[in-house]
Amino acid sequence: MATSSPVTVSSRRSESRRLEQLLRAAHAARGRRRAELLDEAIVAGLPLARTLARRFRGRGVDNDDLEQVAVEHLIRAARNYRPTDDSDFRSYALPTIRGGIRHHFRDNAWAIRLPRRLQEIQARVNSVQTALAVDLGHWPTYAELAEATGVDVTELRAAEQARGCFQPTSLDAERASEGSWNLGGQLADPRNTYELVDQVHSLWPVINELPERDRLILRRRFVDHLTQAEIGAEIGISQMQVSRRLQTIMGRLQLALSA
Template identity: 45%
Template sequence: MTPLLTACSPTSFRTRESRTRRLLDQLAHEHDPRVCRRIRDEVVCCNLDVACAIAAHYRGRGLEAEDLRQVAMLGLVKAAHRFHADAGGSFLAFAKPTIRGEIRRHFRDAGWAVRPPRRLQELHADIRTAVAALEQDLGQPPSTMQLADVLGTDARSVAEARELPGCYSPTSLDAKRDEHRRALADELADPHGDPSVAVDDRLSLAAALRTLDPSDLRLLRLRFEDELSQAEIGRRLGVSQMQVSRRLHRVLDRLRDQLEAA
């Protein structure tokens, strides 16, 4: 993206408000197009730090920070051209939604490497709002089930929506999923492999799983089928995250030993 403006000089609120109001009042009585353009440029420069602050709120979501800054500044420029002082109201009250809308439009048009269904996009936005509210009430991050209850949906949909940031910047197939699971590429079927090997592996795993007690099987289902975090499992079972981690290690080590001996 070609740089639009590069400086984001901090300005005090009162200074910015006063100068912006004075410039817009001058603009309302000016008829020379060249002077109007110069005044709008000054309005934009006066409020650059606001655009930068809004752009910073969207960092870490898969798009380059500098691109977000440029899009925010573009939104500020559009706001400066659309705002009319004689309509009343504050310029920033008009400009901030315009800037946010420009950034969200940029995410919608350029941010998705894989475009998810709209229902999941909307649910993802609702989850972000619900998490902030629940964290204040609970004093800790809410679980998937708690979010599902608040949002009136099921845990699987919440889990899917919480994975959407990966659609902005997909995970490498060689990346390890966590300490207990192999890389994604290792879990993909080999199109040139012997299908009987996969059948043997499944049969061996099924036999090993039958040796586990119900509590260990439930632990594995919560972790690998429901894909809950160790902290979420701990809250579900009424134990600490450390206890969950130790139990998982013990169960997985036992399964691994049985499969290697098979």
């Protein structure tokens, strides 16, 4: 089982700091020096782009094409980045690169071509799902997603069930090299959450580095299932402040899983 070691986390942070420094220097420079710093920053950001590209492998698009698309959008993000006092290039670049890869899939890799309407619904769900989970304290149901996105439940269900249509494999296809069994017979019970174990282990180093109060908020919301108001009353802040802290924490955990 793969886990993120402290050395790996430290290395990623070091790479992120160097990338940020290069881009801020490029933003302040002019002419040839600016171009040189941008080129250096793009080279420093290649591991990030390649890591994101690897997460989309095995879905019907050539690996080299995936990497090329990721690098193209890394370059676009680097050139368009305008640093501020509290900005972070990594947070800016990740959705840019992921969005470019997903756009490439949408236009070039559907084994079963979804209607544009269903693709748009999937994009809406992606944009609200995590924040809604924070507010609710559990992963949202179809009905809750439909209310949050303003989409009919039937349409939303169809869009969600169509995920993974890039390169489907027959459930009846036998795996002769591994005995007489097929994929359909190996489908896991949807109530089984063991598939989350790898992600949980990957998140431990990040969770352990959270401030003590953030760890408490996370535990109270998702382990003890307290409301945001109850959490706020316990630690002496408002419900709105709890909501904002949860959004920040979940964003940080999402970045860790994306890297």
